[in-house]
């Protein structure tokens with residue numbers, strides 16, 4: 531278990547992070563410049579926070595009160611960046627073996643061979659980084675960062691420079707390796723929500739130097755608790771709430787003159803109300819007695835697997851996603867339509 535609370539001022543930017551991460555993969559999502567890389571640097575010991583504590587499996591790596599600060603080489607941290615960072619003058623084997631200095635030659639060669647097999651690069655041991663593809667280089671970098679069996683593995687957008695297909699195969703490698711050979715904590719920084727969902731159990735949302743939401747991946751991605759969290763996890767429809775009241779087991783909210791019923795959530799006084807574009811129902815006739823608004827189709831965009839519609843309805847612009855791809859034929863720009871917001875799909879949000 532990793533326990534983190536740290537503050538550092540990079541005036542005008544302030545890092546004020548507090549979170550925990552268990553064994554397994556925790557993804558970090560957040561907009562550009564929110565402090566993801568600076569947090570990883572503090573965890574690796576490359577940057578020293580002004581205040582706080584970092585405790586890994588009961589070992590204190592940093593404590594500002596106790597004046598504890600472990601250097602990077604004392605921390606058993608593996609780091610994998612976007613840009614491979616292999617040593618160009620060393621071969622694949624030498625790169626992978628880099629962190630094993632001081633061990634007997636036979637042990638080193640045995641462990642390197644095991645890793646070459648794991649990353650499916652047997653036969654590549656004598657090649658230099660310049661003779662590898664991007665995906666192969668990143669697999670070597672992954673092996674190099676894990677061969678020392680670090681307690682904490684920091685992955686900073688490791689696949690973002692690679693094309694979709696290679697990305698998929700590296701993701702599989704990563705999951706296989708972490709599932710079978712790695713028993714530590716992995717923090718995985720990515721901008722890709724789908725990727726975060728596929729690889730991790732838990733998700734942390736960062737914004738402006740702070741953690742704004744954390745939890746099980748499904749909860750964080752399905753139920754963002756604030757407008758900013760909704761933006762980060764790609765919830766397209768977020769509307770301001772002007773008033774709200776409890777009615778039976780539901781909450782009724784007023785947004786831009788529309789009254790919507792929402793299944794009761796922990797947030798009793800919502801400031802915003804949101805719904806995923808694929809949870810909105812688009813129909814030709816009125817489909818429900820409540821949460822059903824009349825509108826007009828103002829935009830239709832064709833994607834590979836879906837159609838995206840923008841519907842204008844009394845002061846709101848609502849995004850609707852249709853993955854069936856049959857529906858386009860039913861709709862033209864300017865068509866009148868009805869939108870239904872199922873009450874259990876509406877999300878109440880704080881500021």
Ligand SMILES: Nc1ncnc2c1ncn2[C@@H]1O[C@H](COP(=O)(O)OP(=O)(O)OP(=O)(O)O)[C@@H](O)[C@H]1O
Nearest residue numbers: 540541542543560561562563564565566567568569
């Ligand atoms: N050494 C530094 N001194 C002062 N400010 C810094 C320093 N390094 C980064 N910053 C600022 O701190 C903020 C957070 O930077 P950081 O690199 O952690 O962002 P990030 O979340 O990793 O972004 P991205 O997704 O674009 O990589 C940014 O506004 C950046 O300009």
